Amino acid sequence: MIVVEWIRQIRRMRTWACFALLAAVPVIMTVATYVSPPRERRFEINLFTVLTSSGINVAVAALLVMSQFFLVVVVAAFAGESVSGEATWGTLRYLLVRPVSRARLVLAKLGVAYVLTLIAVFVITGTALLAGTIAFGWHEPTVVKTTTLFGEATVPLPVKIAIGEGIGRLSLASGYIALTMLAVVAIGIFLSTLTDSTAAAVVSTVVAVVASGVLIQVPSLSGIKPYLPTRYWDEWHTLFNGGTTADMYKGAASALIYTAIFAVLAVWRFNRKDILS
Amino acid sequence: MTATLDTTLAVQAAGLSKRFGGVQAVDGLDLAVAHGQVCGLLGPNGAGKTTTVRMLVGLIRPDRGASALLGAPMRPSHPVLRRVGLLVEKPAFVPYLSGMRNLQLHWRAGGDPWPPPGLDFAIDIANLGAAVDRKVKGYSQGMRQRLGLAQALMHDPDLVVLDEPTNGLDPAETRRIRRAIGDISSRGTTVLLSSHLLAEVEQVCTHALVIDHGTLVASGTVADLVGASHAVEFEVDDASRAADVLRAVHGVLAVRAGEPPEHRLIADLDGVARSEAVRALVHAGIAVETVVPRRRLEDAYLALVDEQ
Numbered sequence: 192m193i194v195v196e197w198i199r200q201i202r203r204m205r206t207w208a209c210f211a212l213l214a215a216v217p218v219i220m221t222v223a224t225y226v227s228p229p230r231e232r233r234f235e236i237n238l239f240t241v242l243t244s245s246g247i248n249v250a251v252a253a254l255l256v257m258s259q260f261f262l263v264v265v266v267a268a269f270a271g272e273s274v275s276g277e278a279t280w281g282t283l284r285y286l287l288v289r290p291v292s293r294a295r296l297v298l299a300k301l302g303v304a305y306v307l308t309l310i311a312v313f314v315i316t317g318t319a320l321l322a323g324t325i326a327f328g329w330h331e332p333t334v335v336k337t338t339t340l341f342g343e344a345t346v347p348l349p350v351k352i353a354i355g356e357g358i359g360r361l362s363l364a365s366g367y368i369a370l371t372m373l374a375v376v377a378i379g380i381f382l383s384t385l386t387d388s389t390a391a392a393v394v395s396t397v398v399a400v401v402a403s404g405v406l407i408q409v410p411s412l413s414g415i416k417p418y419l420p421t422r423y424w425d426e427w428h429t430l431f432n433g434g435t436t437a438d439m440y441k442g443a444a445s446a447l448i449y450t451a452i453f454a455v456l457a458v459w460r461f462n463r464k465d466i467l468s
Numbered sequence: 469m470t471a472t473l474d475t476t477l478a479v480q481a482a483g484l485s486k487r488f489g490g491v492q493a494v495d496g497l498d499l500a501v502a503h504g505q506v507c508g509l510l511g512p513n514g515a516g517k518t519t520t521v522r523m524l525v526g527l528i529r530p531d532r533g534a535s536a537l538l539g540a541p542m543r544p545s546h547p548v549l550r551r552v553g554l555l556v557e558k559p560a561f562v563p564y565l566s567g568m569r570n571l572q573l574h575w576r577a578g579g580d581p582w583p584p585p586g587l588d589f590a591i592d593i594a595n596l597g598a599a600v601d602r603k604v605k606g607y608s609q610g611m612r613q614r615l616g617l618a619q620a621l622m623h624d625p626d627l628v629v630l631d632e633p634t635n636g637l638d639p640a641e642t643r644r645i646r647r648a649i650g651d652i653s654s655r656g657t658t659v660l661l662s663s664h665l666l667a668e669v670e671q672v673c674t675h676a677l678v679i680d681h682g683t684l685v686a687s688g689t690v691a692d693l694v695g696a697s698h699a700v701e702f703e704v705d706d707a708s709r710a711a712d713v714l715r716a717v718h719g720v721l722a723v724r725a726g727e728p729p730e731h732r733l734i735a736d737l738d739g740v741a742r743s744e745a746v747r748a749l750v751h752a753g754i755a756v757e758t759v760v761p762r763r764r765l766e767d768a769y770l771a772l773v774d775e776q
Binding site: 198203286290 | 522526527528546547549550552556557559560561562563565574575576578619
């Protein structure tokens with residue numbers, strides 16, 4: 192079933208269009224920055240202002256820009272379509288009487304949607320690294336380090352790190368983002384088993400992620416904040432801005448727990464569903 | 469519940485019921501199809517045929533009752549479905565893949581190596597020629613239907629369940645599909661064919677189950693169900709006078725009005741030949757236009773359909 196689902200996705204124009212879109216953004220970003228580089232301003236140093244220092248920095252910036260929303264939409268499209276798409280075509284009923292067990296069908300679709308997600312993250316990091324290196328060279332990347340001056344004021348300062356170290360942190364960041372997206376895949380698959388409409392499944396997945404982001408902003412809801420799925424999504428920034436990386440473990444655990452919950456829910460729910468499509 | 473199921477039958481259901489919202493789609497349905505039959509599941513649109521078929525193959529869970537295919541009590545994704553070929557409502561394919569690629573994916577989804585044992589026969593039946601390698605997107609309704617039939621047949625199933633296989637097809641395509649069903653049954657495969665067309669069931673099936681409002685109304689061999697009955701319809705110039713004449717003929721059991729009542733009447737003849745009755749009418753000076761033997765199920769079934 193996994194192979195079959197893989198062939199179904201990979202032979203699809205839409206899959207390739209998604210990857211092409213994901214590749215286009217870092218390239219556009221690189222070209223734009225190359226044409227008009229950010230002006231250096233003292234005391235305003237962040238991961239975008241140091242972008243021109245190395246191809247690795249371009250990749251970091253691309254992940255910063257895209258992991259919040261653009262990647263989520265693409266991942267939601269992969270996951271949300273997987274079951275509801277078959278329902279829309281009517282092929283779902285034929286698969287189930289082949290017979291393919293319902294649990295296997297859901298898990299195969301989750302697996303393939305996640306492989307596509309891994310490729311999506313790799314496409315962003317890879318094209319950004321390539322385009323960035325062509326534009327700004329293969330140099331030691333710059334990270335931002337917060338330093339305390341005169342015992343009171345904290346000031347962000349640019350610090351060079353070794354290329355190997357930079358690549359290591361970039362890989363770690365990509366892996367972390369991929370792991371957080373696993374939870375999105377599981378949520379998307381679950382919502383995909385609820386409806387026969389692909390659009391509804393994809394949109395509601397994106398809405399769920401956005402809603403989580405909005406709830407985090409509400410101060411009076413700080414009590415539930417640690418339990419929201421997107422709470423730890425940005426923790427990988429600490430790899431490059433000198434923060435403490437301890438919360439990345441919590442983020443990884445949170446993603447795995449959300450994945451497990453929604454995968455189980457999807458199988459449970461799909462097992463009980465009357466297939467009317 | 470499963471204890472009531474007879475495992476020697478190809479298809480069986482006992483007390484099958486399903487409710488959708490406020491609508492009782494299937495209500496305590498009992499049915500049985502023996503091996504080797506070509507059995508029609510006949511009923512007007514909305515009678516519960518598709519819901520029944522979906523329950524029989526485990527796509528819908530019945531609220532009450534149980535069913536079995538080839539002796540195996542049904543539950544979702546039961547392995548016995550490997551011996552069943554299925555066409556539920558319309559065939560469905562991945563539009564951007566070729567017909568052959570669709571068959572391949574469908575087969576491999578079950579974890580078996582390509583090709584399936586009955587592929588050649590199935591491709592033959594589908595009769596798609598070179599089009600089998602073109603994308604399904606460009607297929608006509610008839611081509612899809614035939615590819616769907618090929619998908620249902622490619623693994624040499626012991627039982628084929630076809631739900632409205634000729635719906636929406638032109639007459640030539642319809643004839644093709646019906647001929648194919650004949651070919652399938654001549655190989656010893658049991659066929660359950662749902663249809664709202666009496667003529668289709670009559671033409672293709674050996675047995676029939678008639679359902680309406682989700683319950684079984686009649687069942688038996690097609691010959692028994694739709695064969696000639698004692699009833700004969702006469703078209704005459706003066707129906708009321710003809711009725712009086714026929715009532716006087718020995719062996720005429722009952723006479724009732726036809727449609728329109730002034731020109732048609734229906735008489736049940738028992739032990740008296742049609743020619744005998746015509747002779748009596750003509751002798752009484754009544755002009756006879758046509759004499760048509762009625763078929764048993766027709767009145768009842770047309771009444772069901774007219775209700776809609």
